[in-house]
Amino acid sequence: MSRKILQHRMFVWQPWVLLAPSLLTLMALVLVPFIQTLHLAFSHDPHGFVPAQTGATLENFWIMMGDSSWWRSVRTTVIFALGSVVVETVLGVGFAVILQKLNTVIRGIVLAVMLLPWAVPGVVAARLWSWMLNEQYGVINAVLLESGLIKHGVAWTAGPNGMLATMIVVDIWQATPFMTLLALAGLQTVPTDALEAALMDGATHWQCFRYVTMPLIWPMLTVAALFRLLDALRMFDLSSVLYGVDMNGMTLSVFIHTQIVQLGAPGYGAAAALATLGVITLTVVLFWRCITLPQRREPF
């Protein structure tokens, strides 16, 4: 009954008046630039001192199809994002399981310390790791040399694969805390009596985890991983600070930024940005299918 009173008191325009300031701001911020990007993607770029031709064109997209550095950025970005998100999720769940067993005070302290890398700007993270991985003076090479594992310093970021692996490592350092936090929140929703019942019935700890805990935290975990994936697919700062405009370690965001800012090709950059949206959508959809499929197949 009381809900009806509320409904009577609320006018149709009320929510819209409340929403108007933020929605209008967002329209100016998102819609206008996005339409501008769309427009630019289908226009010609100026070449040198030759002003841009007028009229719509698909030229930018044709160039992109044959642009090997574009395809290389696609590969780098997708492998980076999938690689780091998978490792971060696994590590996050592992750490969360350990953390859950600690008492509340210690857990709070450990969690605060573990969150530190997440709070650090990507720029700083890139600087810290490139110093540690420095070929001649880096502490990682020094430690490995000292322990006799390697004979001479490794140039970690010399080849494209090393560059990619380095970015993944730095991202794991920065983003595992996020996954740990969310996995921990998921673990705390698992009812203890369900686990106790399973143990009573003779399940091992691993079976408990696999068949009771995992199915219960899976939905939350997948959403968290999805958010993380979206974030990783647009990564800019690590690649930019670590490798500048080096083609070998370039992610899509850096590629587009370079086109627009450094090379003065806003049209091509805009077209690449639209294509990036496509790459992101495709990756996310495929990822989502992969992680939700097992759940449908198995009767959890």
Next chain:
Amino acid sequence: MRAISLSWRWVALAAALGQTVFPLYWALVTSFRRGPQLFSAALLATPDFDNYRQILSDPTWWRDAANSLISAGAVDLIALILALPGAYALGRMSFRGHSLVLASLLGCSMLPQIALLSGLFTLISRLGLYNRLESLIFADLFFALPFAIWLLAGFFRDIPRDLDDAASLDGCGLLRRLIMIHLPLIWPGIVATGLLIFMNCWNEFLFALTFTLSDSARTLPVSIGLISAPSRFELPFGIIMSASLLAIVPPVLLVLLFQHRIAAGLTAGAVK
């Protein structure tokens, strides 16, 4: 058996904490070193604040820091003021188009910054904001505002309905309900949202690098990202590490002081 699994757990925990802290610790050690000392791999260093003194005596560092602080603070304030009424509408009212608005907000926050870069660049130049701090504040709202609305709407939704009903039966209007009942209750949520936005803006690099490259509007991440030397082996690592550590003082302090709030905000952002 039990003892083994227990000690294994402590080893894993120690490894997790070690890999978390070591890069920061090593930055601290490096920041105390200058010249040839930099190339020592000794894990300890005597505190020597020369690098810090050099940075802190440079007025450009203070200006960069002020720019970071002003832009992050301004974005935070504007985003919260704009988002609160909208989040209230989304969290406490049911109306036609409710889920459409929520879906488009989610879409906004999924949109990568880079997709808007060329459009925003044109818009900002046309507004005459290029190379000014205002442009960064304007651009940062793009991710701060949807995030704030989304998070706050979740916190509003969690307030029990009965409270509203009781208040409105007593003749309490919409505005008074918002100010007297809801705001005090979602205060922790507002703090969490504000902290997360502040940290995101403080750390933001892409927009800052694109829109505020001039010395007068530069922020700390940009100035740290741009430190370079003629040869890659001559980078002044001691200075870079000191500058990096100084730049992370605010976010690190916030995490250590408000760990519970931040954790709650992050969890809510992904779950709600």
